[in-house]
Amino acid sequence: MCLREPRRSSWCMLLLLLAGLPALAQESPAKLRVDMYRGGFATVNSFVFSNGKSQIVMDVQRKSYEADKLIALIKAKGLPLSHVLITHGHTDHFTGMARLHQAFPQARIVVATEEIKRAIKAYAIYMGSGGETGAEPALEPALKPKTPQNPGGFDYENWIEVLPSKTLSLDGGGTLELSTDYLPAEADYMTTVYSPELNALFLSDFGYNRVHLWLGDDISRQDIANWKAELGRIKRDYAARNPTVYPGHGAVTDMSMFDTVIGYIDDYTRVTLAAKTRREAMAQMTALYPGWGEADFFLKYSLENHVKE
Ligand SMILES: [Zn+2]
Known part of the structure; x- marks a missing residue:
């Protein structure tokens, strides 16, 4: 504590000398x-x-x-x-x-x-x-x-x-x-990581921040629903700790990312079920999420998967 207060530095030195080296070592873990x-x-x-x-x-x-x-x-x-x-x-x-x-x-x-x-x-x-x-x-x-x-x-x-x-x-x-105890979602098997020392949650591809979600290849409607359900569960599990959130794609963020991605999944589901063409779905999603990354990659191939023409 006192180490952060430069005005008291001489007092700190004295206290540290009195406390002895073992205490100093304990206060400076890697x-x-x-x-x-x-x-x-x-x-x-x-x-x-x-x-x-x-x-x-x-x-x-x-x-x-x-x-x-x-x-x-x-x-x-x-x-x-x-x-x-x-x-x-x-x-x-x-x-x-x-x-x-x-x-x-x-x-x-x-x-x-x-x-x-x-x-x-x-x-x-x-x-x-x-x-x-x-x-x-x-x-x-x-x-x-x-x-x-x-x-x-x-x-x-x-x-x-x-x-x-x-x-x-x-x-x-x-x-x-x-x-790893997750339902199939963005991938069939996913690992997330929590660091207690950093109070940081690394979501891998459960987490996207201002990047369109990858829903291409063989990602089914059920996988998308699972993704949403797991986001709700992870959010509840970590809410009290309020960790820094590191997504698999996009910038570091916070717990607000969960509601944003859940909202994206709801929008994507609604838009792709109603759209007659991929072009129409692309226009709607990019209007809803302006400036989000990978529209011409992740979103493009996701729409090929979920909007049949
Ligand atoms: Zn990825």
């Missing part, structure tokens, strides 16, 4: 901090947790050139990277892991559940075998699965580890509490 890397492609976020002794990175970008910038941010801290945590099996969150593996071979690539590991592997194999669409550019070569024909490829089975518990601790202090 501080956990988070740095947010905001990717350009798909407006996707990565997070670097550090405490002065080690680092953990959560989600690693869709493009190798973005992963390289993330690697530079991690290296600039000059601390060992212990873990690369991937929250779910979508390419905008896991593609960079091959680059991270090359840059930090000692870092463990981890996921919270076996299902997420399987989802990552399945998506990469699908993408690597010509499954890319207009919405999904081709797989980065470094992520091509390791096979007898491609021995230099990515070894999904052996390089991705399923964590034995839902708590991930940083060497030097600080814990990340992982939650």
Whole structure:
């Protein structure tokens, strides 16, 4: 307390001397901090947790050139990277892991559940075998699965580890509490992270801030309804703690994001059920949400999925 009041600095020094060094050490635990890397492609976020002794990175970008910038941010801290945590099996969150593996071979690539590991592997194999669409550019070569024909490829089975518990601790202090008990929504399996030290909630792709929601591919009406229900539940669970909220896409925000995204889901559902054409739905959604990111990417492919012409 007194350390924050410079006018009393001489008193502080005296008190600290009287209190002795053990008390000083207790008052100066390694501080956990988070740095947010905001990717350009798909407006996707990565997070670097550090405490002065080690680092953990959560989600690693869709493009190798973005992963390289993330690697530079991690290296600039000059601390060992212990873990690369991937929250779910979508390419905008896991593609960079091959680059991270090359840059930090000692870092463990981890996921919270076996299902997420399987989802990552399945998506990469699908993408690597010509499954890319207009919405999904081709797989980065470094992520091509390791096979007898491609021995230099990515070894999904052996390089991705399923964590034995839902708590991930940083060497030097600080814990990340992982939650995976969610209904299928933006992805079939999703990890969210809460940091008690930071009182910060990392929603991965349950959270979008001023970025149109990804509702493309195989995201059904039921998945959208589940998403809304889970947002209501997460909001209730964390309301008393009132954490800082970090979305998977878009800028850092607060608990007000929950009602905004729930409102977006209601608007999207109403507009796409009533619209005769995608063009009409696009005009209505962009008028309701002016300036929101990824209209020509996430919203475009979401409407292709939900407005049949
Ligand atoms: Zn995403």
